[in-house]
Amino acid sequence: MVPIEKQVQKKIAIYLSITDGKGSYPLRRARKLANTLKNEAEIIFLYDQHTPFPDENFTCHKVIGPSSFITQVSKLQPDLLIRDAGPSNTDEMSKLVELVPSILHFDDFGDGGQLTDWVIQTLYPETQELCADHYITGPDTFITDASLHPYRHAGLKRKPPSSSSRLVISFGDEDPGNLTFRALRHLKQLQIPLSVTVVLGDNYKHDVSEVQMMALSRRNTRVVQAPDNRAELFSEADMILCDACYTPYEVAVIGVPCIVLAQNEFESNLGFPTEKNGFIHLGLGRKVTQSNLLSAIMEPLLHDARKERAIKRQLQIDIGSGEEKVLEAIRYLLEFPKRTRLDMLH
Incomplete structure (x- = not known):
């Protein structure tokens, strides 16, 4: 030796x-x-x-x-x-x-x-x-990022009653197809009370002011860029709308009902963010219709049993x-x- x-x-x-x-x-x-x-x-x-x-x-x-x-x-x-x-x-x-x-x-x-x-x-x-x-x-x-560890299984914890449900929108670091703006435009037509937090990544490739203007046109909507407490924002959400790449893995560690929109053909063929794992997959984000997106958002928010089933499916996965x-x-x-x-x- x-x-x-x-x-x-x-x-x-x-x-x-x-x-x-x-x-x-x-x-x-x-x-x-x-x-x-x-x-x-x-x-x-x-x-x-x-x-x-x-x-x-x-x-x-x-x-x-x-x-x-x-x-x-x-x-x-x-x-x-x-x-x-x-x-x-x-x-x-x-x-x-x-x-x-x-x-x-x-x-x-x-x-x-x-x-x-x-x-x-x-x-x-x-x-x-x-x-x-x-x-x-x-x-x-x-x-798993260390920032996620304090929030493992947070989705099962009872949240204090509030006046509106909370939606977090997060399309990764760059959001190449600007799905953030597309989703916000559709959300303007949603009739139920909903507090929306838009999380923009460090390298968001589009005009931030356009997203901010769109957010101002809707009540209870705010935009945050590259926040340090992204994991905490996820843990407080009743619903997350995100890409179909790595973000769903982070969501599953916490356990939150989640809608995924694929940013490209590559993401649309990935096998993790599926219904059996507790996700609602709407396919390519650039092709999603307003009615499909709004229906997908309302479903778990209005039906507690479906929300709980989605969370439990995520938390059953060996992840993290x-x-x-x-x-x-x-x-x-x-x-x-x-x-x-x-x-x-x-």
């Missing part, structure tokens, strides 16, 4: 490309893993032009295009590459498996996932084909404890690499 002081510290490269309207969750997931593992390995971030600067506490390298990415990996020679960058392709992966002893991907729907060592699919298709053995799939891989499962996979790949440097030289 090599004495601890003689052991060479392992190196982990984390590559991020935040695409497809996935919001800030992939970056938050990467930061959480990096901070947990920083005393066990050297952590280096690689990120592309679509992604915010990952973390000032770690070495970060910007990459421009696939060739730059391969070059950086070749220079760094990490023991493990963690890739959270959307669909991969076989050409790129064929080069990477010759450079890196172990590779782990997050939420990879591309052909390159077949060549990697492990793929962790928190997002998965509704009609799921049988995955290869190295795919770890399901909501139990979701890593994914960090240990993911860390176990990472540590295993570091300790038992799929390839050795010697193998890759031959």
Whole structure:
């Protein structure tokens, strides 16, 4: 056995490309893993032009295009590459498996996932084909933000009586299709008393003043941008209207009736935010009609039994404890690499 002081510290490269309207969750997931593992390995971030600067506490390298990415990996020679960058392709992966002893991907729907060592699919298709053995799939891989922990199962707690029900609208960090504005426009026609809180993300891509003007035209409606207490706002809601990507996982940790509108075709095919899991899925947000949206909002607000059933379905899901499962996979790949440097030289 090599004495601890003689052991060479392992190196982990984390590559991020935040695409497809996935919001800030992939970056938050990467930061959480990096901070947990920083005393066990050297952590280096690689990120592309679509992604915010990952973390000032770690070495970060910007990459421009696939060739730059391969070059950086070749220079760094990490023991493990963690890739959270959307669909991969076989050409790129064929080069990477010759450079890196172990590779782990997050939420990879591309052909390159077949060549990697492990793929962790928190997002998965509704009609799921049988995955290869190295795919770890399901909501139990979701890593919960610490901000959600105080509000676990909050939906089952009795709320004090109030004059109106509360709706929270949250379409992720960017809201590329401006579903926030579309939903507010439809809500102007709702006849029941309803207090509405609109949560805009850090990188909301549209004119904030337009949303604020729309909110002013409706009673009991307010707009908040990038609030620190987003989890608390969710926990106080009687209904949440959100995207179909990572936000429903956060909602399910708390347990709140939830309507999802897909931001794009990719989201519309995801298998988590479904009726069996306690969600009302109305399909593509750009195609939702006013009558369908308003009916979906009123149904659980007017029928306590349906509201309680939705909450219980969410809370029955094994979700929110994914960090240990993911860390176990990472540590295993570091300790038992799929390839050795010697193998890759031959």
